[in-house]
Amino acid sequence: MATTKNGETITLNRAQLTHAATIITVGGQTAGVGRPGVLIALMAALTESSLRMLANTGSYPESGDYPNDGNGSDHDSLGLFQMRPAAGWGTVHDLMNPSYQAHAFYGGPSGPNYPSPRGLLDIPNWQQLDPGAAAQAVEVSAYPDRYQNFQPVAETILTTLTAPTTGTGNTGNSNIPETTRVVFPLPDGSWVKTGGFGGRADPFTFEPDYHFGTDYGAADGTLIFAVADGIVVHAGYTGTWGGLIIIEHTVQGERVASYYAHMWEHGIHVTDGMTVTAGQHIGDVGSSGKSTGAHLHLEIRPGGQGQPAIDSDKWLQDQGAEGLTDGETSRASCTLGGHK
Missing domain, CATH: 2.70.70.10 (Glucose Permease (Domain IIA))
Incomplete structure (x- = not known):
């Protein structure tokens, strides 16, 4: 359960939270997004679809053949972020995939829609915008003020789904799942x-x-x-x-x-x-x-x-870390020698 800015209490089901987890995971794997960008994406998906993967059989009958959480009817829009194939966001096949929609919303050079239509990373100085305004900059909605209402809900979801399953912080949580991969901690060539x-x-x-x-x-x-x-x-x-x-x-x-x-x-x-x-x-x-x-x-x-x-x-x-390249050794630049 979570409460909107205007005081409405809503209850999110497992399907909605699964889509939220997809948005969080894709954001975490996309350079430059961070927690602020994930928050904006959650606000957008809550506003556009109530975090539901919506088909639109009126405009695209084939969309009903894909896994979905219901049928929408907002013009020719599809999915979590209500993206339109006609606007260049992707095909019906693409847009009925929650992970694809999340990647498209974040955009940037690695986004499937780059350079247009613009995703969040393609909005100049998006970090300095109000989160609702940043969501609107991507969605280009006829109702630009509605995204702010879901910011408290997005905050609750993000805090809940990124908390450890048992224990917190320095309490010695022993239930950390096996990692899916190991990566180098800096961008290639940087x-x-x-x-x-x-x-x-x-x-x-x-x-x-x-x-x-x-x-x-x-x-x-x-x-x-x-x-x-x-x-x-x-x-x-x-x-x-x-x-x-x-x-x-x-x-x-x-x-x-x-x-x-x-x-x-x-x-x-x-x-x-x-x-x-x-x-x-x-x-x-x-x-x-x-x-x-x-x-x-x-x-x-x-x-x-x-x-x-x-x-x-x-x-x-x-570990065969992804993104590992040979560096050029020069002088040491820090002094943690005797510390801890």
């Missing part, structure tokens, strides 16, 4: 390896030191991705680490924690207890804490949070 795992000289004091992670130099603001499906157990600012995210995963039956350090506070896009998918945009590269330049400090800790770290670069190679 990084240079600037520091490896092991002994070195501290770049501040020049004293002998030990580096427990791998540093990847990248431009300030470069997207950071979760290396695997998992649950966020820490997301916040922590002194020497700067902006730090810790995610716990299950990889090949083993508990593994991944650490992502040195983000600016505003560059952290997840919260404690949030469920994330491999490749989800969780933060942006920064240079906070004890750091000499913009980069990602990545640590991998088998056994979970607080356990000894291993060579994260080698671990990614051993």
